[in-house]
Amino acid sequence: GAGVSQSPSNKVTEKGKDVELRCDPISGHTALYWYRQSLGQGLEFLIYFQGNSAPDKSGLPSDRFSAERTGGSVSTLTIQRTQQEDSAVYLCASSLSPALTEGYTFGSGTRLTVV
Amino acid sequence: DAKTTQPPSMDCAEGRAANLPCNHSTISGNEYVYWYRQIHSQGPQYIIHGLKNNETNEMASLIITEDRKSSTLILPHATLRDTAVYYCIVRVAGSNTGKLIFGQGTTLQVKP
16 A cells, blocks of 8 residues: 555453554564553654564553564554553554655554543 | 653744754764654654754754754644653664664643
8 A cells, every 4th residue: 555554443351351552664664663652642652663673662551562473564563451551543544664764654543432 | 761851841932943862972972863753542643853964854944963862853833733752862874673663752732
């Protein structure tokens, strides 16, 4: 596709349930990033994938959060046993190279609401 | 942590120039200044970047002071669609360290 695609666009889940958020990056982009944005807050880095290298998981807030990227393309962010504080917009971005700072393309995000 | 300081909010009249300041007093010689913006309900979008010379593209101009400790993003004729959060980021060009760190940004409100 022409841009970064995220699904679902909105997700409402009950506290304690697991959720999976999907990111489809721009074809050929080797770098993929997940960010979280709580209401009225800035972007919080979560995790970064680059090619076949081990992902940078330094931003994951707890072990309930995990992500994978299969085949160097689609990525899934999983949140287990969701809590109300997990409510936020989850943004995915991809870039041709992490060195190309001007080349980050973001998706429109998944708005997660935990009730 | 973000290495930049921006005012939390600014207003601008439609049709006038919007001048958004950014302080980056600890910037290193090989770090560039990048600007992104985030329109409501969308992901951030790249605007412009520069090292030490002033830069201009179809979206904006970037003025960097001679000592490189601060810069100003200029939207020459702001429209209502320019209402957004504007992020100033400093980063080494060609850095392979991955993640882009966003600060709190400046919320620009363009008013009719």
